[in-house]
Amino acid sequence: MNSQTFADAKIIDYLNKNFVAIRVNAEKEKEVAKKYGVNRFPNNWFIAEDNSTLSSQPGFIPPDMFLDMLKFLNTDSFKNMKFSEFIQKQEKTKDKEKAVTQ
Numbered sequence: 001m002n003s004q005t006f007a008d009a010k011i012i013d014y015l016n017k018n019f020v021a022i023r024v025n026a027e028k029e030k031e032v033a034k035k036y037g038v039n040r041f042p043n044n045w046f047i048a049e050d051n052s053t054l055s056s057q058p059g060f061i062p063p064d065m066f067l068d069m070l071k072f073l074n075t076d077s078f079k080n081m082k083f084s085e086f087i088q089k090q091e092k093t094k095d096k097e098k099a100v101t102q
Helices: 009-018 030-035 063-074 083-101
Strands: 043-047 055-058
Touching: 009 063, 043 063, 055 063, 063 083
Parallel strands: none
Antiparallel strands: 043 055
8 A cells, every 4th residue: 555555646635635644553553453443454444523433444455446435535425325336426427528528
């Protein structure tokens, strides 16, 4: 994640504009890892302002997928649709934009 996803300029820009990103070394911060049930690495957590968990995703996430996840959460789309529905909607929007520019 560090060398690919978190090094991607689009990810860095989107995170900086829309989120408070915190990196926790779960091997050193064992209480934090325990609180959020982290037992494998990497593990990405999205936490609301009220400290409730919005989502978590263990394992490597490629930059494009991670950006879609960030947009899904940032637009509050998670409140009224599944992630798969959000992706389908994004793809339809991209197809329409592509057709207009052709």
